[in-house]
Amino acid sequence: MLRVKEGDEAAFAKLVTTYQDRLISIFRNLVGDQEAAEDLTQDLFLRIYRARHGYEPNAKLSTWVFRIAANLASNSRRSKGRRKEVQLKSSESGPLGVRPAEKLLADKSSLMPSRQFDRQEMQKLVREALESLNERQRMALLLHKFEGMSYADIGEAMELSPQAVKSLLSRARESLRTRLENMIR
Amino acid sequence: MDQLSRLTAEQRANLVAYLDGELGESETSEIESVLAHSAVARNDVEHLARTYDLLDLLPRAKASEDFTERTMATVRMSDVRPDITQSEWYRRARRGSVLLLWTLVMAAASSVSFLVTRKFVHNDADVFVRDFEVIDRLDVYREVDSVEFLEVLSGPKGAVLDDIRTRRGRETVD
Numbered sequence: 304m305l306r307v308k309e310g311d312e313a314a315f316a317k318l319v320t321t322y323q324d325r326l327i328s329i330f331r332n333l334v335g336d337q338e339a340a341e342d343l344t345q346d347l348f349l350r351i352y353r354a355r356h357g358y359e360p361n362a363k364l365s366t367w368v369f370r371i372a373a374n375l376a377s378n379s380r381r382s383k384g385r386r387k388e389v390q391l392k393s394s395e396s397g398p399l400g401v402r403p404a405e406k407l408l409a410d411k412s413s414l415m416p417s418r419q420f421d422r423q424e425m426q427k428l429v430r431e432a433l434e435s436l437n438e439r440q441r442m443a444l445l446l447h448k449f450e451g452m453s454y455a456d457i458g459e460a461m462e463l464s465p466q467a468v469k470s471l472l473s474r475a476r477e478s479l480r481t482r483l484e485n486m487i488r
Numbered sequence: 489m490d491q492l493s494r495l496t497a498e499q500r501a502n503l504v505a506y507l508d509g510e511l512g513e514s515e516t517s518e519i520e521s522v523l524a525h526s527a528v529a530r531n532d533v534e535h536l537a538r539t540y541d542l543l544d545l546l547p548r549a550k551a552s553e554d555f556t557e558r559t560m561a562t563v564r565m566s567d568v569r570p571d572i573t574q575s576e577w578y579r580r581a582r583r584g585s586v587l588l589l590w591t592l593v594m595a596a597a598s599s600v601s602f603l604v605t606r607k608f609v610h611n612d613a614d615v616f617v618r619d620f621e622v623i624d625r626l627d628v629y630r631e632v633d634s635v636e637f638l639e640v641l642s643g644p645k646g647a648v649l650d651d652i653r654t655r656r657g658r659e660t661v662d
Contacts, residue, residue: 312560312564315560315563316556316560319556319559319560320556323551323555323556323559324548324549324550324551327549327550327551327555328547328548328549331547331549332546332547337549337552340549341551341552341555344551344555344559345555345558345559345562348559348562348563349559349562349563349566352563352566353566422545425542425545426545426546426547429542429543429545429546430546430547433543433546444543447508448540448543448546449548453510454505454508454510465510469501469504469505469510470501472504472505472508473500473501473502473503473504473505476504476536476539476540477500477504477536479539479540479542479543480535480536480539483539483542484535486542487535487538487539487542
């Protein structure tokens, strides 16, 4: 990053290739689609590039990058909220959404202990469980799982104390455990 | 501890941190002791660990092939300062400035011309304005027909009557 600060374009390209997949993975699991994730990642790199002159190596580069990512994700969610966009799933595209009986059937089906989950279905359930968490829990969980970041680093990236991260992750994992109970029996 | 006793809220919160290796030494031994004695705790910790493993199913997205290239191009573009002389607002502002400049020049020229004319060119109308009171009463002045009477008129109050009486007296004597 210090080379980037001095205007080394090749160093910046290296930084992009090092972080692009990691960031897109996180954004993809936060916002739900690849295109939006790539747009956010590109926006993030642009911010890093514009802020390069003011960069001070006080924290780990990855922590700094993921701090920007956390802010960006939060801003993106807020602006999305302002636009009040409602994205319906294909199964909810009817004028009245999912009928209660259908929902009951689906819920019952997923509760059957003998049910065999194929990988795709499991993926879907895990994704839905993740989506049920609030944004901060999701971000903390993804940083921990995907990036292997310590509570202290997550705290630095999300501007929280390690104790707050501990509590955030504990609640997130308890919540996931409840939602995914049928899959882990 | 009872094999089936429930965990406290703090112990439950610590289970996750224990799995993540984020507990201090004393808290770790406390949790290990709880785990050794409580089947419920062991079950909980096992479920938490398996739930966490399920997150491996989440998609690890990859950037599209041209992502790096596009990003670098965007970054380069952000470095290029746009030529403002080519922008529409610049052209409009420039046109407006020229118009404003010409207006100011015209106004200044008009003011200077007015002042010069007023100072150096004599106008016949000025004489009329200056002598308006005399011109306005010219007919009356012509009727008077005597400069002496005019002098009396411009004199102190009552002088006109005295003058008339004097003249009449002189006419009676004659």
